[in-house]
Amino acid sequence: MAKYLLLKHYRGAPEAVNCVPMDQWTPEEIQDHMQYMADFAARLEGTGEWVDGQALSPEGTFVRYDGEGRPPVTDGPFAETKDLIAGWMVIDVDTYDRALTLAGELSAAPGAGGKPIHEWLELRPFLSAPPTVTE
Amino acid sequence: MDELLLRELTPAVIGVLVRRGADFATAEDAVQEALIQAARTWPDGPPADPKGWLVTVAWRKFLDARRAEVSRRDREQRAEAEPPPGPAETADDTLQLFFLCAHPSLTPASAVALTLRAVGGLTTRQIAQAYLVPEATMAQRISRAKRTVAEVRFEEPGDLATVQRVLYLVFNEGYTGDVDLAAEAIRLTQQLASMTDDEETEGLLALMLLHHARRPARTRRDGSLVPLAEQDRSRWNTSLIAEGVAVLQAALARDRLGEFQAQAAIAALHADAPRAEETDWVQIVGWYDELLRLTGSPVVQLNRAVAVGEADGPAAGLAALATVDPGLPRYTAASAYLHEKAGDLGTAARLYADAARSAPNLPERHHLTRQAARISQALRG
Numbered sequence: 001m002a003k004y005l006l007l008k009h010y011r012g013a014p015e016a017v018n019c020v021p022m023d024q025w026t027p028e029e030i031q032d033h034m035q036y037m038a039d040f041a042a043r044l045e046g047t048g049e050w051v052d053g054q055a056l057s058p059e060g061t062f063v064r065y066d067g068e069g070r071p072p073v074t075d076g077p078f079a080e081t082k083d084l085i086a087g088w089m090v091i092d093v094d095t096y097d098r099a100l101t102l103a104g105e106l107s108a109a110p111g112a113g114g115k116p117i118h119e120w121l122e123l124r125p126f127l128s129a130p131p132t133v134t135e
Numbered sequence: 136m137d138e139l140l141l142r143e144l145t146p147a148v149i150g151v152l153v154r155r156g157a158d159f160a161t162a163e164d165a166v167q168e169a170l171i172q173a174a175r176t177w178p179d180g181p182p183a184d185p186k187g188w189l190v191t192v193a194w195r196k197f198l199d200a201r202r203a204e205v206s207r208r209d210r211e212q213r214a215e216a217e218p219p220p221g222p223a224e225t226a227d228d229t230l231q232l233f234f235l236c237a238h239p240s241l242t243p244a245s246a247v248a249l250t251l252r253a254v255g256g257l258t259t260r261q262i263a264q265a266y267l268v269p270e271a272t273m274a275q276r277i278s279r280a281k282r283t284v285a286e287v288r289f290e291e292p293g294d295l296a297t298v299q300r301v302l303y304l305v306f307n308e309g310y311t312g313d314v315d316l317a318a319e320a321i322r323l324t325q326q327l328a329s330m331t332d333d334e335e336t337e338g339l340l341a342l343m344l345l346h347h348a349r350r351p352a353r354t355r356r357d358g359s360l361v362p363l364a365e366q367d368r369s370r371w372n373t374s375l376i377a378e379g380v381a382v383l384q385a386a387l388a389r390d391r392l393g394e395f396q397a398q399a400a401i402a403a404l405h406a407d408a409p410r411a412e413e414t415d416w417v418q419i420v421g422w423y424d425e426l427l428r429l430t431g432s433p434v435v436q437l438n439r440a441v442a443v444g445e446a447d448g449p450a451a452g453l454a455a456l457a458t459v460d461p462g463l464p465r466y467t468a469a470s471a472y473l474h475e476k477a478g479d480l481g482t483a484a485r486l487y488a489d490a491a492r493s494a495p496n497l498p499e500r501h502h503l504t505r506q507a508a509r510i511s512q513a514l515r516g
Contacts, residue, residue, distance in 0.1 A: 021488075022504050022508070023484070023487070023488040023491065023504050023507035023508055023511060024508070024511055025508050026508060026512050027505050027508050027509050027512065029508075030501070030504060030505055030508055031505075034357065034359070034501060035357070038357065055497055055500075057493070057495075058492055058493075059493065
Protein backbone atom coordinates (compact mmCIF):
# COMPACT_ATOMS: atom_id res chain seq x y z
CA MET A 1 0.00 0.00 0.00
CA ALA A 2 1.17 3.51 -0.70
CA LYS A 3 -0.23 6.81 0.46
CA TYR A 4 -1.03 9.64 -1.91
CA LEU A 5 -2.08 13.20 -1.33
CA LEU A 6 -4.76 14.61 -3.62
CA LEU A 7 -4.45 18.39 -3.55
CA LYS A 8 -7.24 20.69 -4.60
CA HIS A 9 -6.33 24.29 -5.38
CA TYR A 10 -8.34 27.47 -5.10
CA ARG A 11 -5.77 28.97 -7.42
CA GLY A 12 -2.55 27.87 -9.04
CA ALA A 13 -3.69 24.80 -10.92
CA PRO A 14 -4.45 25.14 -14.64
CA GLU A 15 -8.04 26.24 -15.20
CA ALA A 16 -10.74 23.58 -15.08
CA VAL A 17 -12.80 22.89 -18.18
CA ASN A 18 -16.11 23.67 -16.47
CA CYS A 19 -14.90 26.51 -14.27
CA VAL A 20 -18.11 28.42 -13.42
CA PRO A 21 -17.82 29.47 -9.71
CA MET A 22 -20.09 27.55 -7.39
CA ASP A 23 -22.24 30.50 -6.36
CA GLN A 24 -23.30 30.74 -10.02
CA TRP A 25 -24.57 27.14 -10.09
CA THR A 26 -28.17 26.28 -9.33
CA PRO A 27 -28.90 25.03 -5.80
CA GLU A 28 -29.66 21.58 -7.31
CA GLU A 29 -26.25 21.48 -9.01
CA ILE A 30 -24.59 22.30 -5.69
CA GLN A 31 -26.58 19.54 -4.04
CA ASP A 32 -25.51 17.03 -6.70
CA HIS A 33 -21.88 18.04 -6.33
CA MET A 34 -21.98 17.59 -2.54
CA GLN A 35 -23.63 14.22 -2.96
CA TYR A 36 -20.95 13.09 -5.41
CA MET A 37 -18.17 14.11 -3.02
CA ALA A 38 -19.86 12.39 -0.05
CA ASP A 39 -20.42 9.22 -2.09
CA PHE A 40 -16.81 9.22 -3.26
CA ALA A 41 -15.48 9.42 0.31
CA ALA A 42 -17.94 6.80 1.54
CA ARG A 43 -16.90 4.45 -1.25
CA LEU A 44 -13.20 4.78 -0.35
CA GLU A 45 -14.00 4.13 3.28
CA GLY A 46 -15.81 1.03 2.13
CA THR A 47 -12.82 -0.21 0.13
CA GLY A 48 -10.39 0.53 2.96
CA GLU A 49 -8.53 3.19 0.98
CA TRP A 50 -9.64 6.35 2.80
CA VAL A 51 -7.22 8.06 5.20
CA ASP A 52 -8.17 11.70 5.64
CA GLY A 53 -9.76 14.69 4.00
CA GLN A 54 -9.73 18.32 5.06
CA ALA A 55 -10.81 21.64 3.63
CA LEU A 56 -8.81 24.83 4.18
CA SER A 57 -10.02 28.39 4.50
CA PRO A 58 -8.85 30.66 1.69
CA GLU A 59 -7.61 33.05 4.39
CA GLY A 60 -4.03 32.46 5.38
CA THR A 61 -0.76 34.21 5.91
CA PHE A 62 2.99 33.74 5.51
CA VAL A 63 5.09 33.78 8.69
CA ARG A 64 8.86 33.93 9.07
CA TYR A 65 11.28 33.67 12.00
CA ASP A 66 12.98 37.02 12.35
CA GLY A 67 15.68 36.31 14.88
CA GLU A 68 15.93 35.79 18.65
CA GLY A 69 13.73 38.06 20.73
CA ARG A 70 11.93 39.58 17.79
CA PRO A 71 8.36 38.80 16.87
CA PRO A 72 7.86 36.65 13.77
CA VAL A 73 7.37 38.50 10.54
CA THR A 74 3.99 37.91 8.97
CA ASP A 75 2.96 38.87 5.49
CA GLY A 76 0.03 38.43 3.26
CA PRO A 77 -2.33 36.95 2.47
CA PHE A 78 -0.70 37.53 -0.90
CA ALA A 79 -3.40 38.23 -3.42
CA GLU A 80 -0.85 37.90 -6.17
CA THR A 81 0.49 34.52 -5.01
CA LYS A 82 -0.30 31.95 -7.66
CA ASP A 83 -0.87 28.87 -5.56
CA LEU A 84 -3.61 28.56 -2.97
CA ILE A 85 -4.52 25.14 -1.61
CA ALA A 86 -8.21 24.55 -0.95
CA GLY A 87 -8.00 21.16 0.69
CA TRP A 88 -6.72 17.66 0.46
CA MET A 89 -7.59 14.04 0.54
CA VAL A 90 -5.20 11.30 1.59
CA ILE A 91 -5.70 7.84 0.14
CA ASP A 92 -3.86 4.59 0.79
CA VAL A 93 -3.92 2.42 -2.33
CA ASP A 94 -2.16 -0.58 -3.85
CA THR A 95 -0.81 1.01 -6.99
CA TYR A 96 -0.04 4.30 -8.65
CA ASP A 97 -2.59 3.42 -11.31
CA ARG A 98 -5.28 3.09 -8.70
CA ALA A 99 -4.36 6.53 -7.35
CA LEU A 100 -4.61 7.99 -10.85
CA THR A 101 -8.01 6.39 -11.39
CA LEU A 102 -9.38 7.77 -8.13
CA ALA A 103 -8.01 11.27 -8.79
CA GLY A 104 -9.67 11.16 -12.20
CA GLU A 105 -12.99 10.20 -10.68
CA LEU A 106 -12.76 12.99 -8.14
CA SER A 107 -12.01 15.49 -10.91
CA ALA A 108 -15.16 14.36 -12.70
CA ALA A 109 -17.41 15.67 -9.88
CA PRO A 110 -20.37 17.48 -11.44
CA GLY A 111 -20.43 21.27 -11.59
CA ALA A 112 -22.40 23.89 -13.50
CA GLY A 113 -24.99 22.38 -15.84
CA GLY A 114 -24.48 19.04 -14.11
CA LYS A 115 -21.40 18.48 -16.28
CA PRO A 116 -18.04 17.28 -14.88
CA ILE A 117 -15.79 20.10 -13.65
CA HIS A 118 -12.67 18.45 -15.16
CA GLU A 119 -10.74 20.16 -12.39
CA TRP A 120 -6.95 19.67 -12.18
CA LEU A 121 -6.00 17.83 -8.99
CA GLU A 122 -2.43 17.47 -7.87
CA LEU A 123 -1.40 13.90 -7.01
CA ARG A 124 1.63 13.58 -4.73
CA PRO A 125 3.09 10.33 -3.35
CA PHE A 126 4.04 10.29 0.34
CA LEU A 127 7.67 9.58 1.19
CA SER A 128 7.26 6.54 3.39
CA ALA A 129 9.28 4.99 6.20
CA PRO A 130 12.13 2.74 5.02
CA PRO A 131 11.14 -0.91 4.68
CA THR A 132 12.38 -3.45 7.22
CA VAL A 133 13.84 -5.73 4.57
CA THR A 134 16.24 -3.84 2.36
CA GLU A 135 18.24 -6.59 0.64
CA MET B 136 -23.48 -2.81 31.97
CA ASP B 137 -24.52 0.78 32.44
CA GLU B 138 -21.67 2.95 31.19
CA LEU B 139 -23.45 6.08 32.34
CA LEU B 140 -23.71 4.79 35.91
CA LEU B 141 -19.96 4.14 35.89
CA ARG B 142 -19.28 7.63 34.63
CA GLU B 143 -21.63 9.21 37.16
CA LEU B 144 -19.68 7.55 39.95
CA THR B 145 -16.32 8.80 38.68
CA PRO B 146 -16.03 12.15 40.51
CA ALA B 147 -17.31 10.71 43.80
CA VAL B 148 -14.75 7.89 43.71
CA ILE B 149 -11.92 10.31 42.94
CA GLY B 150 -13.21 12.36 45.88
CA VAL B 151 -12.99 9.36 48.22
CA LEU B 152 -9.39 8.67 47.20
CA VAL B 153 -8.37 12.30 47.62
CA ARG B 154 -10.01 12.40 51.08
CA ARG B 155 -8.02 9.32 52.01
CA GLY B 156 -4.84 11.18 51.20
CA ALA B 157 -4.19 10.40 47.55
CA ASP B 158 -2.97 13.24 45.39
CA PHE B 159 -5.42 14.25 42.69
CA ALA B 160 -3.28 13.26 39.69
CA THR B 161 -2.57 9.72 40.92
CA ALA B 162 -6.12 9.28 42.21
CA GLU B 163 -7.54 10.29 38.84
CA ASP B 164 -5.30 7.82 37.01
CA ALA B 165 -6.25 5.07 39.48
CA VAL B 166 -9.96 5.68 39.01
CA GLN B 167 -9.57 5.72 35.24
CA GLU B 168 -7.85 2.31 35.44
CA ALA B 169 -10.60 1.02 37.71
CA LEU B 170 -13.22 2.21 35.20
CA ILE B 171 -11.46 0.35 32.41
CA GLN B 172 -11.35 -2.79 34.55
CA ALA B 173 -15.05 -2.37 35.35
CA ALA B 174 -15.90 -2.04 31.68
CA ARG B 175 -14.10 -5.33 31.12
CA THR B 176 -15.36 -7.39 34.05
CA TRP B 177 -18.79 -6.05 35.02
CA PRO B 178 -20.67 -7.44 32.03
CA ASP B 179 -19.91 -10.95 33.37
CA GLY B 180 -20.79 -10.21 36.97
CA PRO B 181 -21.78 -6.73 38.06
CA PRO B 182 -21.03 -5.99 41.72
CA ALA B 183 -23.87 -5.43 44.18
CA ASP B 184 -22.29 -2.17 45.31
CA PRO B 185 -20.76 -0.56 42.20
CA LYS B 186 -19.36 2.44 44.05
CA GLY B 187 -17.82 0.31 46.80
CA TRP B 188 -16.28 -1.90 44.13
CA LEU B 189 -14.81 1.09 42.29
CA VAL B 190 -13.41 2.60 45.49
CA THR B 191 -11.77 -0.70 46.47
CA VAL B 192 -10.27 -1.35 43.05
CA ALA B 193 -9.20 2.26 42.49
CA TRP B 194 -7.60 2.41 45.94
CA ARG B 195 -5.68 -0.79 45.15
CA LYS B 196 -4.53 0.72 41.86
CA PHE B 197 -3.47 3.85 43.71
CA LEU B 198 -1.46 1.81 46.24
CA ASP B 199 0.18 -0.14 43.40
CA ALA B 200 1.15 3.10 41.70
CA ARG B 201 2.46 4.57 44.94
CA ARG B 202 4.40 1.41 45.79
CA ALA B 203 5.99 1.42 42.37
CA GLU B 204 6.85 5.07 42.81
CA VAL B 205 8.26 4.56 46.31
CA SER B 206 10.33 1.53 45.32
CA ARG B 207 11.69 3.52 42.43
CA ARG B 208 12.62 6.35 44.75
CA ASP B 209 13.88 4.41 47.66
CA ARG B 210 13.97 0.66 47.75
CA GLU B 211 15.04 0.63 51.40
CA GLN B 212 12.06 2.42 52.86
CA ARG B 213 8.70 0.78 52.42
CA ALA B 214 5.76 3.07 52.72
CA GLU B 215 2.78 2.26 54.87
CA ALA B 216 0.36 0.58 52.50
CA GLU B 217 -2.83 1.02 54.48
CA PRO B 218 -4.98 4.08 53.97
CA PRO B 219 -4.64 6.75 56.62
CA PRO B 220 -7.94 7.13 58.49
CA GLY B 221 -8.84 10.31 56.65
CA PRO B 222 -12.19 12.02 56.83
CA ALA B 223 -15.03 10.35 54.98
CA GLU B 224 -16.03 11.72 51.62
CA THR B 225 -18.46 14.59 51.57
CA ALA B 226 -21.15 15.58 49.13
CA ASP B 227 -19.02 18.56 48.15
CA ASP B 228 -16.27 16.42 46.65
CA THR B 229 -17.85 16.37 43.22
CA LEU B 230 -18.27 20.13 43.25
CA GLN B 231 -14.63 20.55 44.32
CA LEU B 232 -13.64 18.40 41.34
CA PHE B 233 -15.59 20.69 39.01
CA PHE B 234 -13.69 23.65 40.43
CA LEU B 235 -10.32 21.93 40.24
CA CYS B 236 -10.82 20.83 36.63
CA ALA B 237 -11.88 24.32 35.58
CA HIS B 238 -9.16 26.04 37.61
CA PRO B 239 -8.27 29.49 36.22
CA SER B 240 -4.63 28.42 35.84
CA LEU B 241 -5.70 26.01 33.07
CA THR B 242 -6.15 26.95 29.44
CA PRO B 243 -9.72 26.43 28.17
CA ALA B 244 -8.68 23.38 26.09
CA SER B 245 -6.99 21.79 29.12
CA ALA B 246 -9.89 22.55 31.43
CA VAL B 247 -12.32 20.99 28.96
CA ALA B 248 -10.23 17.82 28.61
CA LEU B 249 -9.67 17.42 32.35
CA THR B 250 -13.34 18.03 33.14
CA LEU B 251 -14.48 15.43 30.62
CA ARG B 252 -12.10 12.86 32.07
CA ALA B 253 -12.18 13.45 35.83
CA VAL B 254 -15.77 14.66 36.19
CA GLY B 255 -17.33 13.12 33.10
CA GLY B 256 -15.55 9.78 33.37
CA LEU B 257 -14.77 9.64 29.66
CA THR B 258 -11.66 7.81 28.52
CA THR B 259 -8.77 9.66 26.94
CA ARG B 260 -9.54 7.88 23.68
CA GLN B 261 -13.15 9.09 23.67
CA ILE B 262 -12.12 12.66 24.40
CA ALA B 263 -9.46 12.51 21.67
CA GLN B 264 -12.01 11.24 19.17
CA ALA B 265 -14.47 13.94 20.11
CA TYR B 266 -11.88 16.65 19.49
CA LEU B 267 -10.33 14.95 16.44
CA VAL B 268 -6.79 14.81 17.81
CA PRO B 269 -4.53 11.75 18.28
CA GLU B 270 -5.01 9.92 21.58
CA ALA B 271 -1.36 10.55 22.57
CA THR B 272 -1.90 14.29 22.13
CA MET B 273 -4.97 14.27 24.35
CA ALA B 274 -3.16 12.12 26.95
CA GLN B 275 -0.39 14.72 27.11
CA ARG B 276 -2.89 17.57 27.36
CA ILE B 277 -4.56 15.85 30.30
CA SER B 278 -1.37 14.99 32.16
CA ARG B 279 -0.03 18.52 31.70
CA ALA B 280 -3.32 19.85 33.04
CA LYS B 281 -2.99 17.62 36.08
CA ARG B 282 0.52 18.87 36.71
CA THR B 283 -0.76 22.45 36.45
CA VAL B 284 -3.32 21.92 39.21
CA ALA B 285 -1.08 19.67 41.34
CA GLU B 286 -0.43 22.43 43.86
CA VAL B 287 -4.04 23.54 44.16
CA ARG B 288 -5.61 22.53 47.48
CA PHE B 289 -8.63 20.29 46.92
CA GLU B 290 -10.79 22.34 49.30
CA GLU B 291 -9.88 25.67 47.72
CA PRO B 292 -12.99 27.72 47.00
CA GLY B 293 -13.71 27.78 43.29
CA ASP B 294 -15.38 30.07 40.84
CA LEU B 295 -18.68 28.88 39.37
CA ALA B 296 -18.34 31.21 36.39
CA THR B 297 -15.20 29.42 35.16
CA VAL B 298 -16.95 26.05 35.47
CA GLN B 299 -19.92 27.41 33.52
CA ARG B 300 -17.64 28.62 30.72
CA VAL B 301 -15.96 25.21 30.47
CA LEU B 302 -19.32 23.43 30.25
CA TYR B 303 -20.53 25.95 27.66
CA LEU B 304 -17.43 25.20 25.55
CA VAL B 305 -18.10 21.46 25.77
CA PHE B 306 -21.72 21.98 24.73
CA ASN B 307 -20.79 24.10 21.74
CA GLU B 308 -18.48 21.46 20.39
CA GLY B 309 -21.58 19.43 19.68
CA TYR B 310 -21.34 16.06 18.10
CA THR B 311 -18.24 15.01 16.21
CA GLY B 312 -16.99 11.65 17.40
CA ASP B 313 -18.73 8.72 19.06
CA VAL B 314 -19.34 10.79 22.18
CA ASP B 315 -22.22 13.22 22.19
CA LEU B 316 -20.54 16.21 23.83
CA ALA B 317 -23.73 18.27 23.89
CA ALA B 318 -25.54 15.57 25.87
CA GLU B 319 -22.50 15.17 28.12
CA ALA B 320 -22.40 18.93 28.78
CA ILE B 321 -26.08 18.84 29.71
CA ARG B 322 -25.53 15.93 32.10
CA LEU B 323 -22.63 17.70 33.82
CA THR B 324 -24.51 21.01 34.00
CA GLN B 325 -27.48 19.21 35.55
CA GLN B 326 -25.11 17.73 38.10
CA LEU B 327 -23.60 21.15 38.79
CA ALA B 328 -27.03 22.76 39.11
CA SER B 329 -28.13 20.11 41.60
CA MET B 330 -25.14 20.85 43.84
CA THR B 331 -25.29 24.62 43.73
CA ASP B 332 -27.80 27.36 44.21
CA ASP B 333 -27.00 29.62 41.33
CA GLU B 334 -29.34 31.18 38.77
CA GLU B 335 -26.68 31.46 36.06
CA THR B 336 -25.94 27.72 36.25
CA GLU B 337 -29.67 27.22 35.78
CA GLY B 338 -29.66 29.74 32.94
CA LEU B 339 -26.87 27.81 31.28
CA LEU B 340 -28.74 24.54 31.73
CA ALA B 341 -31.90 26.07 30.24
CA LEU B 342 -29.91 27.44 27.31
CA MET B 343 -28.44 24.02 26.59
CA LEU B 344 -31.76 22.21 26.87
CA LEU B 345 -33.50 24.67 24.55
CA HIS B 346 -30.80 24.46 21.90
CA HIS B 347 -30.50 20.70 22.22
CA ALA B 348 -34.27 20.44 21.66
CA ARG B 349 -33.82 21.84 18.15
CA ARG B 350 -31.00 19.54 17.15
CA PRO B 351 -33.12 16.99 15.22
CA ALA B 352 -34.34 19.82 12.96
CA ARG B 353 -31.06 21.69 12.62
CA THR B 354 -29.37 19.52 9.97
CA ARG B 355 -30.58 17.50 7.02
CA ARG B 356 -29.60 13.87 6.56
CA ASP B 357 -26.64 14.92 4.41
CA GLY B 358 -25.32 17.17 7.17
CA SER B 359 -26.36 20.46 5.58
CA LEU B 360 -27.65 23.22 7.84
CA VAL B 361 -31.29 24.22 8.13
CA PRO B 362 -31.73 27.84 9.27
CA LEU B 363 -34.02 28.45 12.23
CA ALA B 364 -36.81 29.96 10.10
CA GLU B 365 -36.92 26.89 7.83
CA GLN B 366 -36.73 24.21 10.50
CA ASP B 367 -39.51 21.67 10.77
CA ARG B 368 -40.70 22.68 14.22
CA SER B 369 -42.63 19.45 14.70
CA ARG B 370 -39.22 17.82 15.04
CA TRP B 371 -38.23 19.96 18.00
CA ASN B 372 -38.11 17.97 21.22
CA THR B 373 -41.04 19.34 23.21
CA SER B 374 -40.14 17.71 26.51
CA LEU B 375 -36.65 19.24 26.42
CA ILE B 376 -38.25 22.62 25.62
CA ALA B 377 -40.67 22.27 28.53
CA GLU B 378 -37.82 21.34 30.86
CA GLY B 379 -35.68 24.23 29.61
CA VAL B 380 -38.50 26.75 30.01
CA ALA B 381 -39.27 25.52 33.54
CA VAL B 382 -35.61 25.77 34.59
CA LEU B 383 -35.38 29.24 33.05
CA GLN B 384 -38.54 30.52 34.72
CA ALA B 385 -37.33 29.37 38.11
CA ALA B 386 -34.02 31.14 37.51
CA LEU B 387 -35.58 34.38 36.22
CA ALA B 388 -37.97 34.47 39.18
CA ARG B 389 -35.00 35.09 41.45
CA ASP B 390 -34.43 38.38 39.70
CA ARG B 391 -30.66 38.17 39.31
CA LEU B 392 -30.30 38.32 35.57
CA GLY B 393 -27.10 37.10 33.93
CA GLU B 394 -25.74 36.42 30.49
CA PHE B 395 -26.83 32.77 30.26
CA GLN B 396 -30.34 33.50 31.48
CA ALA B 397 -30.74 36.23 28.86
CA GLN B 398 -29.47 33.93 26.11
CA ALA B 399 -31.81 31.20 27.31
CA ALA B 400 -34.72 33.67 27.28
CA ILE B 401 -34.05 34.37 23.59
CA ALA B 402 -33.91 30.63 22.86
CA ALA B 403 -37.17 30.17 24.79
CA LEU B 404 -38.93 32.82 22.70
CA HIS B 405 -37.90 31.00 19.53
CA ALA B 406 -39.05 27.70 21.02
CA ASP B 407 -42.38 29.30 21.90
CA ALA B 408 -43.28 30.20 18.30
CA PRO B 409 -45.29 27.44 16.57
CA ARG B 410 -44.31 28.95 13.21
CA ALA B 411 -41.33 31.18 12.36
CA GLU B 412 -43.68 34.04 11.40
CA GLU B 413 -45.16 34.02 14.89
CA THR B 414 -41.81 34.71 16.58
CA ASP B 415 -42.02 37.55 19.08
CA TRP B 416 -39.10 39.54 17.67
CA VAL B 417 -39.92 42.67 19.67
CA GLN B 418 -39.36 40.77 22.91
CA ILE B 419 -36.26 39.15 21.47
CA VAL B 420 -34.78 42.57 20.70
CA GLY B 421 -35.55 43.52 24.30
CA TRP B 422 -33.54 40.53 25.54
CA TYR B 423 -30.67 41.38 23.21
CA ASP B 424 -30.67 44.86 24.76
CA GLU B 425 -30.36 43.25 28.19
CA LEU B 426 -27.61 40.96 26.93
CA LEU B 427 -25.73 43.88 25.42
CA ARG B 428 -25.99 45.76 28.72
CA LEU B 429 -24.61 42.71 30.56
CA THR B 430 -21.79 41.82 28.18
CA GLY B 431 -21.08 44.73 25.84
CA SER B 432 -20.20 42.02 23.33
CA PRO B 433 -19.91 42.95 19.63
CA VAL B 434 -21.27 39.51 18.71
CA VAL B 435 -24.43 40.36 20.64
CA GLN B 436 -24.62 43.64 18.72
CA LEU B 437 -24.49 41.72 15.47
CA ASN B 438 -27.22 39.28 16.48
CA ARG B 439 -29.28 42.17 17.79
CA ALA B 440 -29.09 43.88 14.39
CA VAL B 441 -30.57 40.78 12.73
CA ALA B 442 -33.35 40.69 15.35
CA VAL B 443 -34.04 44.40 14.79
CA GLY B 444 -34.35 43.59 11.08
CA GLU B 445 -37.11 41.12 11.93
CA ALA B 446 -38.87 43.33 14.47
CA ASP B 447 -38.74 46.70 12.72
CA GLY B 448 -37.97 45.79 9.12
CA PRO B 449 -34.77 45.34 7.10
CA ALA B 450 -34.01 49.08 6.85
CA ALA B 451 -33.90 49.34 10.65
CA GLY B 452 -31.80 46.15 10.74
CA LEU B 453 -29.28 47.56 8.29
CA ALA B 454 -29.15 50.79 10.29
CA ALA B 455 -28.39 48.77 13.44
CA LEU B 456 -25.79 46.77 11.51
CA ALA B 457 -24.05 49.97 10.44
CA THR B 458 -22.87 50.46 14.03
CA VAL B 459 -21.32 46.96 14.21
CA ASP B 460 -17.66 46.15 13.46
CA PRO B 461 -17.59 44.72 9.88
CA GLY B 462 -14.60 42.55 10.80
CA LEU B 463 -16.74 40.30 13.01
CA PRO B 464 -17.26 36.69 11.94
CA ARG B 465 -20.67 36.32 10.24
CA TYR B 466 -21.05 40.06 9.73
CA THR B 467 -21.14 39.59 5.95
CA ALA B 468 -23.69 36.77 6.22
CA ALA B 469 -25.93 38.96 8.41
CA SER B 470 -25.56 41.82 5.95
CA ALA B 471 -26.45 39.52 3.03
CA TYR B 472 -29.56 38.35 4.85
CA LEU B 473 -30.75 41.88 5.61
CA HIS B 474 -30.05 43.06 2.05
CA GLU B 475 -32.11 40.22 0.67
CA LYS B 476 -35.00 41.08 2.96
CA ALA B 477 -34.66 44.70 1.82
CA GLY B 478 -35.05 43.51 -1.78
CA ASP B 479 -31.50 44.32 -2.88
CA LEU B 480 -30.90 40.90 -4.42
CA GLY B 481 -27.74 41.73 -6.39
CA THR B 482 -25.96 42.93 -3.27
CA ALA B 483 -27.32 40.01 -1.26
CA ALA B 484 -26.01 37.43 -3.76
CA ARG B 485 -22.58 39.07 -3.82
CA LEU B 486 -22.43 39.26 -0.01
CA TYR B 487 -23.53 35.65 0.41
CA ALA B 488 -20.73 34.55 -1.93
CA ASP B 489 -18.25 36.70 0.06
CA ALA B 490 -19.55 35.26 3.33
CA ALA B 491 -19.13 31.72 2.00
CA ARG B 492 -15.46 32.40 1.33
CA SER B 493 -14.84 33.41 4.95
CA ALA B 494 -17.15 30.83 6.56
CA PRO B 495 -15.59 29.14 9.61
CA ASN B 496 -16.79 25.62 8.77
CA LEU B 497 -17.88 23.55 5.81
CA PRO B 498 -21.62 23.24 6.54
CA GLU B 499 -21.83 27.03 6.88
CA ARG B 500 -19.83 27.54 3.72
CA HIS B 501 -22.13 25.21 1.81
CA HIS B 502 -25.20 26.87 3.24
CA LEU B 503 -24.00 30.36 2.27
CA THR B 504 -22.96 29.21 -1.21
CA ARG B 505 -26.41 27.74 -1.69
CA GLN B 506 -28.00 31.04 -0.62
CA ALA B 507 -25.87 32.90 -3.17
CA ALA B 508 -26.82 30.35 -5.82
CA ARG B 509 -30.51 30.56 -5.00
CA ILE B 510 -30.60 34.35 -5.35
CA SER B 511 -28.42 34.35 -8.49
CA GLN B 512 -30.77 31.83 -10.06
CA ALA B 513 -33.77 34.03 -9.21
CA LEU B 514 -32.00 37.05 -10.70
CA ARG B 515 -31.33 35.17 -13.92
CA GLY B 516 -35.06 34.47 -13.94
